[in-house]
Amino acid sequence: NAGVTQTPKFRILKIGQSMTLQCTQDMNHNYMYWYRQDPGMGLKLIYYSVGAGITDKGEVPNGYNVSRSTTEDFPLRLELAAPSQTSVYFCASSYSPGQSVEQYFGPGTRLTVT
Amino acid sequence: QKEVEQNSGPLSVPEGAIASLNCTYSDRVSQSFFWYRQYSGKSPELIMSIYSNGDKEDGRFTAQLNKASQYVSLLIRDSQPSDSATYLCAVNNNNDMRFGAGTRLTVKP
Numbered sequence: 001n002a003g004v005t006q007t008p009k010f011r012i013l014k015i016g017q018s019m020t021l022q023c024t025q026d027m028n029h030n031y032m033y034w035y036r037q038d039p040g041m042g043l044k045l046i047y048y049s050v051g052a053g054i055t056d057k058g059e060v061p062n063g064y065n066v067s068r069s070t071t072e073d074f075p076l077r078l079e080l081a082a083p084s085q086t087s088v089y090f091c092a093s094s095y096s097p098g099q100s101v102e103q104y105f106g107p108g109t110r111l112t113v114t
Numbered sequence: 115q116k117e118v119e120q121n122s123g124p125l126s127v128p129e130g131a132i133a134s135l136n137c138t139y140s141d142r143v144s145q146s147f148f149w150y151r152q153y154s155g156k157s158p159e160l161i162m163s164i165y166s167n168g169d170k171e172d173g174r175f176t177a178q179l180n181k182a183s184q185y186v187s188l189l190i191r192d193s194q195p196s197d198s199a200t201y202l203c204a205v206n207n208n209n210d211m212r213f214g215a216g217t218r219l220t221v222k223p
Contacts, residue, residue, distance in 0.1 A: 031209070042118070042202055042213030043158070050209070059212070090157055101146065101206060105157035 001026050004106035006091050012112045013081040021076040021109050023091030031094040032074040033103065036087040043090060049074055081113045116141040118205050120214035128222050133190040135217050137203030147179055148204040149188045158202055162188060193221040
């Protein structure tokens with residue numbers, strides 16, 4: 001199993017551009033998550049999904065959109081990129097909807113908006 | 115506002131010593147608690163989870179939870195240079211996972 005994969009690894013965007021960060025998991029996990037991590041900070045939840053066709057906002061959803069058309073894929077869309085979106089983005093997945101929710105993280109995408 | 119607080123460090127301990135990492139949280143109804151290790155430039159990896167009051171041991175790691183005090187800690191015994199990393203405390207309630215900013219640990223040979 002590859003686990004959770006993310007593409008691209010690095011990206012530089014100009015202000016106002018758009019892009020999609022890709023995330024795929026091959027563990028048949030129902031739950032998937034997008035986090036951002038600013039330098040020296042913890043992770044903040046952007047969006048999460050409890051299954052195909054179902055998404056919900058996390059702590060910091062503004063400026064982002066997601067979709068979940070399959071169990072495996074959970075892309076994150078940035079519209080009109082802003083310098084405040086410069087961050088490292090992590091995708092994660094988990095199997096259990098219960099409280100014993102161990103999340104498996106992808107390697108991250110480092111995004112710079114200039 | 116649901117907060118998870120950690121001392122940012124850096125915490126420096128000699129090889130073989132016990133490293134003690136602390137975390138407090140504000141959401142009283144939080145139900146599950148996690149410690150993640152994150153090496154520089156890498157993604158977080160889960161090292162401990164704890165759900166009920168008391169201690170939970172796994173090898174050199176012991177997690178301690180006190181829900182009344184809203185406090186969770188991680189002890190690392192016989193610290194090794196390879197334990198040098200940032201340790202993130204995470205607190206979950208119904209998929210609302212909140213992370214602390216992390217404590218940077220350095221283990222000196």
